[in-house]
Every structure is written in C-alpha cells, then in structure tokens.
Amino acid sequence: MSERTYAIIGGSSGIGFALAQALVARGDRVRIGARSPGKLEAAIERLGSGAIGRTVDTTDRASIAEFFAAGQQQLSGPFISAASYRTGAFRNGDPETSEALFAAKFWSQHWTVFEALPYLRTDAGVVLMSGAASARPIGAPAYAACNAAVEGLARGLAIELAPIRVNCLSPGTTDSELWRDRPEEQRESAYDLWGRLCVVQRPAHVLEQAHAALFLLDNGNMTGSTLFCDGGYTFR
Numbered sequence: 001m002s003e004r005t006y007a008i009i010g011g012s013s014g015i016g017f018a019l020a021q022a023l024v025a026r027g028d029r030v031r032i033g034a035r036s037p038g039k040l041e042a043a044i045e046r047l048g049s050g051a052i053g054r055t056v057d058t059t060d061r062a063s064i065a066e067f068f069a070a071g072q073q074q075l076s077g078p079f080i081s082a083a084s085y086r087t088g089a090f091r092n093g094d095p096e097t098s099e100a101l102f103a104a105k106f107w108s109q110h111w112t113v114f115e116a117l118p119y120l121r122t123d124a125g126v127v128l129m130s131g132a133a134s135a136r137p138i139g140a141p142a143y144a145a146c147n148a149a150v151e152g153l154a155r156g157l158a159i160e161l162a163p164i165r166v167n168c169l170s171p172g173t174t175d176s177e178l179w180r181d182r183p184e185e186q187r188e189s190a191y192d193l194w195g196r197l198c199v200v201q202r203p204a205h206v207l208e209q210a211h212a213a214l215f216l217l218d219n220g221n222m223t224g225s226t227l228f229c230d231g232g233y234t235f236r
C-alpha cells in the first residue's frame with residue numbers, strides 16, 4: 001500500500017494523540033495540529049520520526065487554511081478532535097455555553113473539512129467527533145444539540161463528498177487530558193457518575209477511542225455513520 005499521511009487536528013493530547021500514536025506505529029505519517037506550541041512540540045517528540053505538526057486554532061478559518069496549505073500533501077484522512085468549550089443550562093441564557101459552544105465544536109469541524117478538501121485523496125476517510133450526549137443528554141441542551149448537529153454534518157457530507165467517506169465518532173466519558181487537567185474531585189465524581197450510567201461501568205481509555213477512529217478511517221464500506229464508543233451508555 002502507498003504511504004499514507006493523516007491530519008490529526010487536536011493531536012497533541014487525548015484521543016487525537018492516541019490515534020496519532022496508532023497511525024505512526026503502523027508506519028503511516030501524521031501531521032498534528034493544536035493551539036499550544038509547547039504541547040504540540042512535546043507530542044511530536046513523543047511520536048517520533050513519523051510525525052510533524054503545526055499550530056492551528058479551529059475557531060479561526062484563516063488559521064485552518066494555513067494549516068492545510070503549509071502541508072501541501074494529499075491526505076488519507078483528517079481526524080478532528082480539537083474543541084475547547086463550556087457547557088451549561090439552557091435557563092442560564094449564556095451565549096458561551098450555546099453560540100460559542102457551536103463555534104468551538106460544530107463550525108470548527110465544518111470549516112476544517114472545508115479547508116482540508118483540496119488536499120483530500122479521493123479514497124480519503126474523514127472522521128468528525130461528537131459525543132454521546134447527542135443521543136442521551138443529561139442536561140446542557142445546547143451541548144446535546146451541538147453533538148447531534150456534528151453527526152448530521154457527517155451524514156450530509158458523506159453524500160456530497162463521495163467517494164470521500166465521512167463518519168463521526170461519538171465517545172462517552174473518556175479518561176483523557178480533558179478530564180485529567182481538571183481538579184481530582186470533579187474528575188472522580190464525573191467518572192463515578194459515568195460508571196453508574198453506562199453498561200461497562202467505567203470511562204473509556206483513549207486507546208479504545210483511537211481504535212474506533214482507526215476503524216472509521218480504514219473501513220471502505222463505512223460512510224455517513226456515527227459510531228458510539230460509549231460503553232453502552234446510549235442504549236440504556
């Protein structure tokens with residue numbers, strides 16, 4: 001098989017980094033993107049010779065365009081796990097947890113695929129990232145709607161961009177830096193609640209999410225799908 005290069009937007013930590021590790025381990029090349037130059041450099045060093053990277057902010061279209069233009073490579077797939085946002089109750093009426101959330105998680109992925117388009121091979125697979133709250137919200141209705149919108153975006157893009165395949169990974173609570181960087185008490189109570197709400201009774205490991213993403217990138221018969229890697233959370 002010819003050499004493959006993947007863009008992992010959000011590849012300096014968490015699920016994106018775990019996927020980058022899996023791709024490099026099997027001999028593919030990765031271009032990772034994230035905002036913090038320090039985290040990015042550390043991640044590239046850990047990934048080794050198969051990895052390069054560049055800073056990017058997915059809330060800024062010009063920054064996304066520069067990221068892809070600087071690579072000038074044909075990509076076998078972008079994986080987009082980059083998102084930084086806050087969630088909150090509808091009754092608070094806070095634009096940060098509604099409109100800004102959509103900018104950070106929905107429009108960022110929409111424009112990232114758009115800017116990536118000139119660099120995608122016809123056999124490429126795109127993997128977007130939502131979250132299991134799309135199907136089973138606990139609250140935060142704008143967050144549920146945003147994740148559902150990302151899943152709808154994947155279905156619509158799968159039609160319009162064919163033969164490029166477009167899928168969505170919808171994780172449940174996953175033990176990544178997203179949680180590890182939060183206070184221990186907050187993290188442990190979230191993990192405890194998750195353990196009681198899902199079937200496997202524990203948060204996911206980042207490697208489990210990376211394997212799910214890899215499946216969506218690789219499997220030529222998967223398009224327009226949302227894969228719930230959520231320990232059975234959404235069917236309970």
Ligand SMILES: NC(=O)c1ccc[n+]([C@@H]2O[C@H](COP(=O)([O-])OP(=O)(O)OC[C@H]3O[C@@H](n4cnc5c(N)ncnc54)[C@H](OP(=O)(O)O)[C@@H]3O)[C@@H](O)[C@H]2O)c1
Pocket residue numbers: 009010011012013014015016033034035036037039056057058059081082083084105129130131132171172173174175176177178179
């Ligand atoms: N972990 C979970 O429990 C969970 C559950 C459901 C859904 N998800 C979804 O999964 C995705 C990733 O989660 P994760 O656990 O891997 O998070 P993570 O460990 O915090 O990693 C996020 C990555 O994205 C980058 N990033 C954040 N905002 C960015 C931006 N605006 N532009 C470019 N890069 C950005 C971060 O680096 P910088 O900060 O340096 O930019 C980092 O590399 C998110 O979409 C999240 O909503 C996660």
